[in-house]
Amino acid sequence: MDIKEFTVDQKLRLDKLVAVKEPEISRSQAKSAIEAGQITVDGQTVRPKDVAAVGAVVHIALPDPQPIDLTPENIPLDIVYEDDDVIVVNKPQGMVVHPAPGHPNHTLVNALLYHSPLSQINGELRPGIVHRIDKDTSGLLMVAKNDHAHHSLSDQLHAKTNLREYLAIVHGNFKEDEGVIRAPLGRSPKDRKKQAVVADGRPAVTHFRVLERYGDYTLIACRLETGRTHQIRVHLAYIGHPVAGDPLYGPKKTLKGHGQFLHARELGFKQPSTGEQLDFTCPVPPIFHDTVQRLRRQAGLPVDKAI
Template identity: 85%
Template sequence: MMQTEEFTVTTTERLDKLVAEQVDNISRSQAKSAIEAGQITVNGAAAKPKDKPKPGDTVHIELPDPEPLDLEPENIPLDVVYEDDDVLVVNKPQGMVVHPAPGHPNHTLVNALLYHSPLSSINGTLRPGIVHRIDKDTSGLLMVAKNDHAHQSLSAQLQAKTNLREYVAIVHGNFKEEEGVIRAPLGRSPKDRKKQAVVADGRPAVTHFRVLERYGNYTLIACRLETGRTHQIRVHMAYINHPVAGDPLYGPKKTLKGDGQFLHARELGFKQPTTGEQLDFTAPVPDNFARMVRHLRQQAGLPVDKAI
């Protein structure tokens, strides 16, 4: 079997870069290899990675279907905050991918969860139990369904916007306001398919924010999600010119040094699927986040050791 795709060139760029920007789940190095293997052509003719097709040219791609991922349980330590017969709440570390995907076939949170517990089957074989996700380099709380009944209940709560999902973030700049709401629709960026962006025809996205501390060039904020779009907080903050510090995708090159964005899912609340009891959880920020806050407080002349 082959997967095929075709697009019309609109900008003058190297072919390998164009393909990586236009086609999901293909890196530039993968595009280069596919071009060299003759799997990517321009106007029906073979090409080189460095070639620059002209606007109006047609790029045709024929790639063999990827090998199916073999999802194996793995004995990876988990920070389980809560567990009952229906749900798990885990505190995901920064740097861990939630579920297998091209480039991340194993060592994910799902691999660890499969070793720990039975999971719901609603999302199929690659995302069992996963009701919502957080980015690889975002840390914090995630709810996981252990059976299909729980999965349906938790998904319905997300749709009804009755869950509590609050994050803390260090962002660039100093807010003029104490709190606010960002209402800006999100969709795939027309300029870079690896990114999300505020686009007129995007899906509705709403983020509530409030200032916790000011450090001059940086601000510590809390963000509550009303919707849960891909990269929502990161894109919304960049949209209002306060990108998340350390964000390699949406932030500036000159930023705080860390292992990715300083963004942590601190609070999570939902109703237990069987009993209806309200469950609320809090997870402290990871050590690297706490050290950065202490550093910024020290620079700003604020008390260093109070709770975040």
């Protein structure tokens, strides 16, 4: 049991106050804990929206997190390429890349461990994972099968010599045909679950080009120069063109789907042992394809063109 206490020194609703005073507890976690009676004020149960009096004592008693058991699972994989060093997999939308609180199993890593040994550089919960894509982003991911390959692929990421290109359906009609977004990213000061453009953030660069315009929506390609958390989603929202379907950074009124319409279409890197350049592409998932076709028909564009 993790037990903490603090004295109220400002008038905020309780779930927000807990998140401010205890940064390791998110506001949503605080809300759930308050509703479960794990956070009390002067020994009394309260509601997340309640504002405690200055001087009151907030008592937090959170249960210990359940251990994550990383077990190989026989989950089907869409393997695009594999050799002795690397696996390139087409991750489906909705699959979490590696175990974490709230997602202890049924992840891509669980499936990969059933298929093959993986590098151990990233520790026992993220074996083989060199870079990640979000749960509701689909597409190509490179995975290291041994430590030598992991070092090589990581070095290529840091040197910005590999290729990572995404397709996205975004809100609005781009005036530009192409451009570069240079805006530093870090944790949002307003919401710990979000990333944001912040002055003291880490450098982040996204290149984009317009592929098709549909009036209220645009199909674009984005190439990552850096790979920060939620980079494409935050950068596009920052310039006024959030990814359609994005539940975190986009508007509520959007295209129906299973999360953001963002797909890692192209991936290129040098094979760690031979130095051979390897390049891969994969088609968009059916819901992405069908949505583009519908937008094309509504805009009077031909639908027989490849996406």
